[in-house]
Amino acid sequence: MKLSPRHFRSLTKSLAPNHSFSYLTRFQKPAASSPRPFSMQAQLDQQSFPPKVFFKPDARRDQEQLIDRLCGENKFKEAIEILCQQKRLKDAIQLLQHHIRLPSAAICSTLLQFCIRQRALEEGKRVYDLIRRSNFVPGVFISNKILDLFCKCGSLEDARRLFEEMGKRDSCSWNTLIYGYAKIGRIDEARKLFDEMPERDHFSWTAMVSGYVRHNKPSDALELYRLMQESGKVVCNKFTVSSALSAAASMQSLYLGKEIHGHIIRGGLDSDAVVWSALSDMYGKCGSLDEARYVFDTTLEKDVVSWTAMIDRYFGDGKWEEGFLLFSNLLKSGIRPNEFTFAGVLNACTQNTTEGLGKQVHGYMMRLGFDPFSFAGSALVHMYSKCGNMETAYKVFRWLPRPDLVSWTSLINGFAQSGQPHEALRLFKSLLETGIKPDHVTFVGVLSACTHAGLVNQGLRYFYSIKEQHGLAYTADHYACVIDLLSRAGRFGEAKDIISNMAMKPDKFMWASLLGGCRIHGNLDLAKQAAEALFEIEPEDAASYVTLANVYATAGKWSEVAKIRKMMDEKRVVKKPGxxxxxxxxxxxxxxxxxxxxxxxxxxxxxxxxxxxxxxxxxxxxxxxxxxxxxxxxxxxxxxxxxxxxxxxxxxxxxxxxxxxxxxxxxxxxxxxxxxxxxxxxxxxxxxxxxxxxxxxxxxxxxxxxxxxxx
Structure with a gap:
């Protein structure tokens, strides 16, 4: 596409409001008393030719000469940069097309860098085509930038073709392509290139080790790390050892993790915050919380990521008190918690149903001015819903600018479990009106609401709509809910039909739902069948025995109750105390x-x-x-x-x-x-x-x- 004089004038004039450029808009010399810095306008003011030379429709040659004279190499590069900063890559490339000289390495580098930053693959390919058509021979530096663009944009075939065509390659060329393959999971091809490299540096080793870790091959990552140690040619850096520690954590190998810890100390990397964070994470995931805490405490510069990770490790290990105490210490440290910190603490409050502490966290978030668009807001709705405070949960929900599916689902499930099923179903209708697609968890709340309200026919319509209308697959939870719905209503025939026609084997929750319905309606035969299925699945669970005994007790069959008690004694099944x-x-x-x-x-x-x-x-x-x-x-x-x-x-x-x-x-x-x-x-x-x-x-x-x- 050729750039017309009118288009060029419009393109360059658009730069004028925010910059010192006013290309060809006026040819008026500044007053002598008004000195101003050197600019493109100053160049224009010094020209002696009339404007009509530029605006001749057929003066293509004159136009190119004029652009070349006015836009010196530095100013031309500056114009390109301005267009790129305004995210006008297409305009910048069109401007490059009308630069009569060969494109310089500096201009090409500028354009390619912005293409990489914006992941603009098509624009980058146009720059590459311009370079090839202009007979400009790019050096290794420019070729590596194009290679980097192709890899980061996932165009590995183009990257490999360019790599093969490069007359000269350096370690950066090899590392870029290796990282590109490793990033998208083509780990075997990455390893083949790695093995063919004439000389490897720490970037090469790190790319391969982290690639193995990223794609769940921790043993291969540690084997490669061992080979690197044995080679003695490369000194470990913080990224390599951090990846190796992640591999040890993934394998939950405390022994290998400690071995890497020794390498870190001998290599003098024990003062780096990134390494200490990876060390603490490794010890935590390997079940050695005391050592993880020791590493955390001895880290000199702890950031919010380190604090959050250590707090989450305590919560993940069920040490709630230690986690909450560490969160309190974080608040005293002066470091501002982030949305991940708040979400983790609120989820811990949810699991422990500690609404009081959750309210304190909420208050601190409000004083701090947290972002209502963050997922910490969803965690707040979830916490209040799980703690049964639906009034506050709904207030927080209404306060969120754009509630996500997690918030909607938490509220629907909360109302369903709090004796307000009609409110839950009203919310579900509102959710559908927003255009947000419900997931399988949302439908668990909807079906539960119908169950607790006795809305059998409506619940069945929702159940069948999961697959027919919303295109979701049925889960075991969906089946358990609909069986509970039918059993509570005494519609055992339909419940048995659903169990018979399921694509999956009935689990303990489905049989327990059926048994619960039998208890309500006194269905002795079906209760025995459901209980026997539960005895096979979970013979040590006392709830099944007790529920069946309740059914017999209600019917006055005390001899059967005695048999169940004897069975529990023989199997050493102990009823969980209330x-x-x-x-x-x-x-x-x-x-x-x-x-x-x-x-x-x-x-x-x-x-x-x-x-x-x-x-x-x-x-x-x-x-x-x-x-x-x-x-x-x-x-x-x-x-x-x-x-x-x-x-x-x-x-x-x-x-x-x-x-x-x-x-x-x-x-x-x-x-x-x-x-x-x-x-x-x-x-x-x-x-x-x-x-x-x-x-x-x-x-x-x-x-x-x-x-x-x-x-």
């Missing part, structure tokens, strides 16, 4: 069934005795249906009334001022009697009581639960 806990003034109080170990145990039992009388006056009748002992009703009632969650609630009421909300957590599902009793307690004590059991949240207030007894 445990509830409540947080009070940053201290966790734990209760077991019939527990009398708490310092205020007498007050707790006295309170329960008093409120029991009031409850019965209000119409409470203990539900002894699921007590797995063939004993008298009075003894059954006594056993029920000292369940762990009732003890925790009683302590919460006597230990807090009137009207204070109570939140209790339990490791097992809440039983029917406790659910009924807590409704009465909430009304008599005038408290809002939240119970988070192993499956969901229950919100009791004024004598009713938000789940409306469908759970």
């Amino acid at each position: 445990m509830s806990w409540i947080e009070m003034k940053r201290k966790t109080h734990i209760f077991l069934v019939g527990d009398q170990s708490h310092p205020r145990s007498k007050e707790i039992y006295d309170f329960l005795g008093e409120i029991s009388k009031k409850m019965k006056e209000e119409g409470y009748v203990p539900d002894t249906e699921y007590v797995l002992h063939d004993v008298g009703e009075e003894q059954k009632e006594q056993t029920l009334f000292y369940h762990s969650e009732k003890l925790a609630i009683a302590f919460g009421i006597i230990a807090t001022p009137p009207g204070t909300p109570i939140k209790v957590f339990k490791n097992l599902r809440t039983c029917v009697d406790c659910h009924t009793a807590i409704k009465f307690i909430s009304k008599i004590s005038d408290r809002r009581i939240t119970i988070r059991d192993s499956a969901r949240f229950h919100y009791f207030e004024g004598g009713s639960c938000l789940c409306k007894d469908y759970w």
